[in-house]
Structure formats: structure tokens, C-alpha cells
Amino acid sequence: MTPQHKQQNLILDRTQIEQKVKRIAYEIYERNFEEQELVLAGIYPSGHTLAERLAEQLQQISPIKVSLLQVTLNKDMPLQEPVQLQPENISLADKVVVLVDDVLNTGKTLAYTLNAFLPQNPKKVEVATLVDRHHPLYPISSTYTGYSLATTLRERVQVVLQEDEVAAYLL
Template sequence: MTHPHQTLILDKTQIQQKVTRMAYEIYEQNFEEQALVLAGIQENGYILAEMLLQQLQTISDKEVSLLSVTLDKSSPLEKPVEVLPSSDNLENKTIIIVDDVLNTGKTLAYTLNTFLPYNPKKVEIATLVNRHHTLFPVSATYTGYSLATTLGEHVAVVLKENEVAAYLH
């Protein structure tokens, strides 16, 4: 699926290595926690959260649950952020919000706002690619790949069965 003006920045093996390293970092920074909640932002953030969940289950015996977060990224106030399964038991839990690319931080800021009323113990952020163009007070706790880009450039992460890659165009 390469387009002529795309540059491959991460292939499938590299993405898997980043996910494994992030899982170890999550485990190390949360070794005292009994349970972790991974909240993946649809669609790629959720797939990434599933990949992290598999790795965490391989390296630890922690109870890790997975939430799906759906929001309108272009206009997040139009519809409420949807969290499934319903997030009623998040009090005093460690929540890790997972998304594929951290660009301006807008999506993560609105998602973070959704979890605060549940009184979590702490909220962390995991992202595969961090572009460092944040306009909102959000920073990644765990970053797979740090990439300095111009505002005109775009990072596309593909997490499909037949293609796992990240491109810059």
C-alpha cells in the first residue's frame, strides 16, 4: 500500500519491538499495581492496546483489562466519548490511554477528561509515534518512537492483518 510520497518509518518487526519495550516499561513503572486498565482509542489505539495486552500477559501475571474508547477526533464535543465496556469500576485504578500517534494532544486531552470523574489512581499515556507538536497539556508516558516532523507532514500507522507499518508523508 505504499504511495509514491510515503516513507516507511517503522516496519512490522520494529513495531512489535516497540510494543514489547513499551509493555516492559509499563510493567516496570507499575510493578506495585494489582491491576492495570488499557484504554485504546479506536481504531488503531485499540489495536495497539490489544498488542500491549498480549505482551503484558506474557511478561507478568497482572490483571490487565481492556477498554475501547470511541470519539469524534475532528469535533470531540459533538458526541460524548464512548467507553466500552462501561467504565464503572475505575476508582483507584491505573489507566493507560493508548493511541497510535500523539500529534497535538487534542484527542488524548478529551479522552483524559472522560476518565477523571472515575477518580483513578493515575492516568498514563502510551503512544506508538510521538510527533512533538502538542498544543494541549498532554505528554506521553510511554513512547514507541519519537519523531521530529514538520506540521505539514503526516504520520499514518497501519495495523491490519496483512500490513503492519508506520509511514511518513
């Protein structure tokens, strides 16, 4: 545990996160085994890193072509700036899109990102999240959940997905 995390409670370590990523990848494959291609759209920054890890696992276990999409938005004021999708040339028409974020709390972030996907007419949109906190304010639920955790509204969950540290903490 690094010094900055002394006041935090470790809820998932590197091994547990890797196991959960692998399990989510298998679940995505099981639900979408008939697809030729799917798009993992990760919310930048941590959701995109999680999407990259899921893509690696999916490529190891399935023949499905996986495209990665980075979703960037202003999480505090989502209406102030448009949601950006990178790269812009990925077509979502008639494809399965799995929207990936590290923590699902109220569903606000994921709800605002849907506006960027729906005009492109995806076949379906699913949600994958490492930690689901269960404080829904928007009609968004996780299709794939790594870890379900009951928290208070004041508590925060921080997911760290870096080369030297992979962990999830309750703050």
C-alpha cells in the same frame, strides 16, 4: 510496500513495531509492578489495536490483570458527541489507566478523553503512544513512547496495524 503507500516513507516496519510494543509493555510493567490490575484504554481504531497488542505482551511478561477499554470519540469535533467507553462496566476507581493511541501530535484527542476518566477517580493516568510527533498544543505528554519523530505540521504519520500489514508511514 503496497501500491497505496508508494508516495509514503516507511518509518517503522513490522519487526520494529513489534519490538517497540514489547519495550513499551516492559516499561508499563516496570512502572506498575506493584499493581494487581491495570486498564489499557485504546483510542479507536488504531490506538485500540495497539492496546490489544500491549495487553498480549503484558500478559506474557507479568502477573498483572489487564483490562481492555475501547475509547471512541469524534476526533474532528470532540465536543459534538460524548466520549464512549466500551465495555461500560469496567470500573476505573483507584486503578492505573494507560491511555493508548497510535500517534501523539497536538494532544487534543487525548486531552478530550480525560473527561471520561477523571470522574471515575483513577489512581493515575498514563499515556502510551507508538509515535510522538512533538507538536503539543495541550498539556499532554507521552509516558511511554515507541518512536520519537520530528515532523513538520503539514506531514502526517499513518500507522497501519492489520493482519497483512504492520507499518508506520510518514505522509
